[in-house]
Amino acid sequence: MRLTVGVVGAAAGGALAWIAVAGGAQGGGTGTAEAADTAALVADDAPGYAVEDFNYPQADKILAEQNIVLKRGDGHITLADCVTGTGQLELLARDRADKICFNTVGSEGWLTLEIPAVFSFKGNDYSTTVNMTVGTEEKSYEITKNTWTPVGETADPQGRDHLLVEIRITE
Incomplete structure (x- = not known):
């Protein structure tokens, strides 16, 4: 019985740690809208990428x-x-x-x-x-x-x- 309590306690502690990290990743805000805004800002600041289409230049x-x-x-x-x-x-x-x-x-x-x-x-x-x-x-x-x-x-x-x-x- 002692082993079962230790495993359950560790799992619960891990879940609480994950929730704390996930909440912190959202900037402590209240919802996904703020997370989407943060993601959009990062995407806007990122450099573009090129896709080769093999068309002859000029x-x-x-x-x-x-x-x-x-x-x-x-x-x-x-x-x-x-x-x-x-x-x-x-x-x-x-x-x-x-x-x-x-x-x-x-x-x-x-x-x-x-x-x-x-x-x-x-x-x-x-x-x-x-x-x-x-x-x-x-x-x-x-x-x-x-x-x-x-x-x-x-x-x-x-x-x-x-x-x-x-x-x-x-x-």
């Missing part, structure tokens, strides 16, 4: 200025000014006078985009795959490292116009 500006549709990516393949000898990915499109270049970083990366009439793609030190569409058909091309690879219409027996829709790299 895609609207790039579309307006360069007529290039950049959709989504992981940030390891980025549109860049072409600089010879820097190890960039490069591509040629029939509708453009100049080549389009991309910088690559990290051990792997991906970028979805839309560039019509791409016919040649120069790789760098990465293993690169480009995915293209022609009508409803999808085609993938493995790009030779550090050299130009025919893609799209130049690799198609029918010479059809292809749209570049994705670039993937791995080290």
